[in-house]
Amino acid sequence: MTLPPEQAEIRDLILASDGDDARITAAVAEIGTDRAAAVLVDELVSRADLTEITGLATTPVAFDIALEHDGRVVHRHVRAGGDAEHAPGPAADPAATVEGRLVDFVRAVFGPANALCDRAPRIRWHLLDDPTLSFSDTARLALTAGKRLLQGLSQQPVDLAELSLRTGSDKWGLHYYTPHYARHFEPLRDRPLTILELGIGGYANPAKGGGSLRIWKRLFRRAMIFGVDIYDKSPLREGRIHTVQGDQSDPDFLTSLAERIGPIDIVIDDGSHRCADVISAFHALYPHVVPGGLYVIEDLQTSYWPGYGGSAERLDDPATSMGFLKRLLDGLHHRECELPDGHVPDVAARTLVGAHFYHNLAFLEKADNAEPSLPSWIPRRPLSEAEMSAVAAQTATDEPA
Template sequence: MGGEAVQTDITTEHIERLITAAGSHGVTGAIKELGVARTGSIVIDELVFRCEPPRNRHAVPVRIDLVHGTEKAVHVLRLADGEPVTSSEEAPEDACVRLEFDLAELVTLVYGVPRERSAGVHRSELLLAAWPRLTAAYGISDHELMGSVQRAVDSVLGGLSHRRPSLNELAVRYGSDKWSVIHWFTPHYDRHLRDLRNEPVRVLEIGIGGYAEADSGGESLQMWKRYFPRGLVLGVDIVEKHGLDAARLRTVRGDQSDRAFLASIAEQHGPFDVIIDDGSHVNEHVLATFDALFPHLRSGGFYVVEDLWTAYCPGFGGDDENLDNPGTSLGLLKGIIDRIHHEERDGADPDHVARNTVGLHVYHNIAFIQKGVNAEGRIPAWIPRSSDEINPR
């Protein structure tokens, strides 16, 4: 699968600048502002991440030339079956194939609204001078090397394809437990989030996984980064996870039961389009997190609560006897049904949730709370409030 290219002075703000420019025909100005070298590093890093899993048995160096006017940035991608794709800016003498892109066109292709890829996006050239060295090193024929080159190039260009891998496929690719064996969440996620997929969204997921291992976990964060090609992904965990940080993906250490911490996250990184609570699953924490973060969800976005089964587990603060206990995650959701219908209840005093929740979708162990303006108006007074008024006896 795709790896990560080395970056130096690149920030999230630089990436956001390109995402915004690619969606508004302002790419040339963004390249002028950021410079060809930095822009090239950003877009190559994204291409490396999106490359389809290599299927070439023998490692193939692919030279990428990014041209902008009279300037050029050169990178070399190395692809081999079962290994992460890597990128470098070192001398490309050993590259056996060259792909040339107009830099502005590639930025638009990578960060703009996806479109059908037509002919003429790139130029290609076999760099035959490197072939004898590679065939001798691998002990293979030119024909066998050609097969590896074809597969390597296909992996690179597959990262630019308009075809978007399904969320099920991405969950398996990156090892997320949101699909298969334990949970079956990804079809529900795709049903509700697919309209946001091509937007420059901000995604917050609480709970990174990997437990106490500093560089472990983050499988779902990688999945979301690939699912939302123009999105920024933020992961929060009680354990330090900065080793997982990459372009368009950041991690923050903190306790989800700490409201002051959550407020700081919202101030620094919000507002969000998608918020996912896959954290401690302690019911008290679920309620506190929702109360703190729902106001920082954009209209049209979704707040997602996973692992609702803990609402029945006393060990997680759940209750398996009083199913209407408002102190559980399911109690919260049941109460939201009434809050959605606040206009139909005399004397109701709507809070932020009541005024801004337009939908609640509950499935086995996962719920989606849809944010929007909940002000359709009350059923008119002239409509009977009693069945006796409709069918008098």
């Protein structure tokens, strides 16, 4: 896997987060203590949604995050106001100081849900030391913001429909995909995943789109998220989200990308929706999906729309998205087919183990499709009357006296 340097540093922390102190310390040493602290605080701020707290724009509050490591304390200050910002150094007049060991923060922020930290973080409320401020609006805002910051230290329940609305994604509202995503993605939340989505949204505006990338970032707190779009979307990059400009219809580009960032755990095709592009992208990317991974295709309604290369008459045409997927289902059952000698099933037939279809949406499960067929003595064709009589006679002689 060859990731951009900043993403590689975050990935190293994620992979070390379920290890012991020595493993985490080695990862921190590799990227530097200050950089590790910046990554952790950036992640906490992104999970806190501080800009949604009414009143902070006019009454900002500050927090000091003090992380102890290797005999020193690294400070990052967070300013929650009209924007949520963080920078190196202690806050000048913080509402509170959050203290803890840096290795414990790595474990809490990026580790699996059941990760045990040696010590819980401590929070010292300076604001509450002043009786004139203890019951003020400033104190209320600080307590609310502080709670949200600390929630980022543990895995929280996520309502994908609500998150879709907040991020501007069309996965709920225009479509109703989020219940299906919740069903298939929830069991994977604790894994250090690599997720690739085709199609970022926002068309030619470089600052628009990225809603679903932010959904996956929130749902999968240990995942690296990659988005591909034909337009430049580099302004949408943040923390664990990386955007790549490229054309979904170019299989060489997709193959090269998969080789750089893979193996891939989840692919989501929300790109052009043209049938030819859907099929071409599958051939390029599916081989790079890990066993146990998922390949998701959205907006399959275009399989029936001529403007996208589809057809409502040629329902089994393999040049349409649904016709192609129907062929994949035949491959799933290839062991039940009488194939010519020397026939070798393709990679999809050998590894597709499950397919789930919903309105305009498909989830394909990849693993080892090695389940054998039924025993050969079970007839594959209708028996003639003479053969039926022979079977009955043989059964009668096999019965005990």
